Amino acid sequence: MTITFRKLSELSIEENVRIWNLGFEGYFIQMIMTIEAFMTRSVNEGLSLENSLAIYVDGEPAGFVMNGFRDVDGKKLAWNGGTGIAPAFRGQGIGRALMLRNLELYREQGVELAILEALTQNESAIKLYQNVGYEITDRLMILQHMGTIDPQLLERSAVHPFSMTKGLPRDVYALDFYRGLSAWQTQWPSMKEGESLIIRQGSEPVCYALYKRTFDQEGKLVTITLYQCEALPGREDTEEIYKLALGELFAPLDYVCRRATANLRKSNQPLNDLLVKLSFTTNVEQVLMMRNMESELT
Numbered sequence: 001m002t003i004t005f006r007k008l009s010e011l012s013i014e015e016n017v018r019i020w021n022l023g024f025e026g027y028f029i030q031m032i033m034t035i036e037a038f039m040t041r042s043v044n045e046g047l048s049l050e051n052s053l054a055i056y057v058d059g060e061p062a063g064f065v066m067n068g069f070r071d072v073d074g075k076k077l078a079w080n081g082g083t084g085i086a087p088a089f090r091g092q093g094i095g096r097a098l099m100l101r102n103l104e105l106y107r108e109q110g111v112e113l114a115i116l117e118a119l120t121q122n123e124s125a126i127k128l129y130q131n132v133g134y135e136i137t138d139r140l141m142i143l144q145h146m147g148t149i150d151p152q153l154l155e156r157s158a159v160h161p162f163s164m165t166k167g168l169p170r171d172v173y174a175l176d177f178y179r180g181l182s183a184w185q186t187q188w189p190s191m192k193e194g195e196s197l198i199i200r201q202g203s204e205p206v207c208y209a210l211y212k213r214t215f216d217q218e219g220k221l222v223t224i225t226l227y228q229c230e231a232l233p234g235r236e237d238t239e240e241i242y243k244l245a246l247g248e249l250f251a252p253l254d255y256v257c258r259r260a261t262a263n264l265r266k267s268n269q270p271l272n273d274l275l276v277k278l279s280f281t282t283n284v285e286q287v288l289m290m291r292n293m294e295s296e297l298t
Contacts, residue, residue, distance in 0.1 A: 003094075004056045005101055008064065009049040013039065018060045019054050023084015027109055028119050029284070031084075036172040044192050045185070046070070047081045053103060055098045062089040065102050069109065070091040075294075078106050079184035080116035087100075095125070099132045107296055114291040117183055117263065119284065126287060133291040139266035140183055142284035143275055145259045153278055154247040156240045162199050162206070164248055168193045172208045177232055183263035183288055186210065194227070197249050199241060206232045207241045213251050223258045224250055229271055237272045246274065263288075 008016055017038045017198045024031035031088055033041070035040060045068065052066040063085035069078050080209050082100075085095050098190060116267050117140060126136070148218055165171075169191035175198070185192060199207040209229040214222050229245055231238045263286065 002058050004053045004185055005098075006056065008052040008054055008066070008129055011054060011262050015061075016049070016054075016064075019064045019086075019159055020082070020084065022061060022086040023063050023082075023088050027084070028121055030271060031082075042066075043070045045081055045190060051109060053098065053102060053105065055101070057089055057094065060088075062086050062094050063098055065098055067102070067105070068184065069111070069205075070187075072113075072187065076110055076132070077184075078109065078111040078114045080114070081184070083116075086133075088151065091274060095128050096131065099128060100218040101131060102267040102293040106293060109162075112292075113181070113296045114293055115181070115184060116289050117286045119286055119287065126289075129131060132291075134291045136287045137290050138288040140263040140288050141266050141272060141282060142263065142286070143261040145275075145280045147256055149250060149253040149259070151247070151253050154243045154253070156243050158237075158240065160201065160237070162201055162241075162244060165196070165198045165200070167196050169196050169210055171196045171198060172210060172228075172248075172262060175205050175208055175232060177205075179210065179228065179230055179265075181290075182228060182265065183286075186263050191227065194280075195249075197245060199245060204232075206235060207245050209245050209249050221255065221257050223260060225259075226250075226261045226264060229264070230268070231270075242271050242274050246278070 007152065013035055017033055018033050019035050020038060029293040047068045048256060049065045054064045055062045058286065065083045067080050068076055069076065071077065114128065118129065169188040173188055181189060191212065194210055197209040198205055207230065210227045212225045216222050226249065228260045229242065231241045235241065249252065
């Protein structure tokens with residue numbers, strides 16, 4: 001068995017799409033791509049074909065890994081933007097060979113921290129990532145709610161002198177409690193066409209949220225998706241603050257549309273408890289995994 005690697009940038013777009021679809025054949029959720037969808041995803045999510053890899057076994061495409069890079073909190077971060085192994089090559093150590101070569105690529109690029117997400121039911125992938133040094137640091141919730149929201153569920157027990165400002169995703173970056181090391185899709189640079197909400201008490205920021213609204217071709221609101229929502233640590237009125245935030249970003253509450261969360265951290269218990277009270281249900285759960293690479297850099 002002869003294993004070789006090629007950069008995705010060396011392949012035609014048709015070959016990239018073919019390898020992607022082979023890698024996700026029979027996956028837990030539908031991940032099949034068209035050429036247009038693949039190109040849009042690569043550009044919008046900041047993925048680098050020059051620094052992403054395809055693995056071949058005896059000349060046959062066996063799998064791929066896509067990577068993105070950015071600086072977060074003064075460290076060079078790499079994220080795994082998709083990994084797949086073709087069905088004919090699963091269970092043969094091909095995934096491990098690909099991950100080890102990918103870690104070499106990270107070292108070549110001076111990466112200090114690597115992150116990825118994996119579906120909780122994909123136990124074989126999680127075990128593989130753990131075997132090459134990744135550790136589970138949190139769980140990520142993809143929740144959804146259809147229909148309207150009862151405004152009484154978001155009524156606050158007291159009136160606080162809060163103010164709210166809506167703006168762009170980058171507006172949250174300067175906040176002391178902004179979580180830069182979140183799932184890569186939820187970091188502000190990945191929030192293309194996203195929005196931000198910042199809640200202040202006086203001049204002090206006490207909460208922020210990152211979210212997106214999507215509209216159909218007629219301009220009708222279809223989906224509101226929450227990516228991050230964090231209150232200032234140490235606040236005793238966290239639930240009250242979250243009620244205010246959700247009431248604002250999911251408004252109008254009597255409007256029928258899909259409301260969802262995307263990779264919201266499960267360790268934020270007060271927020272998750274509130275979403276459950278609002279009748280959000282779990283659609284998908286993932287694990288967030290990280291690997292510290294600083295000690296391996298020369």
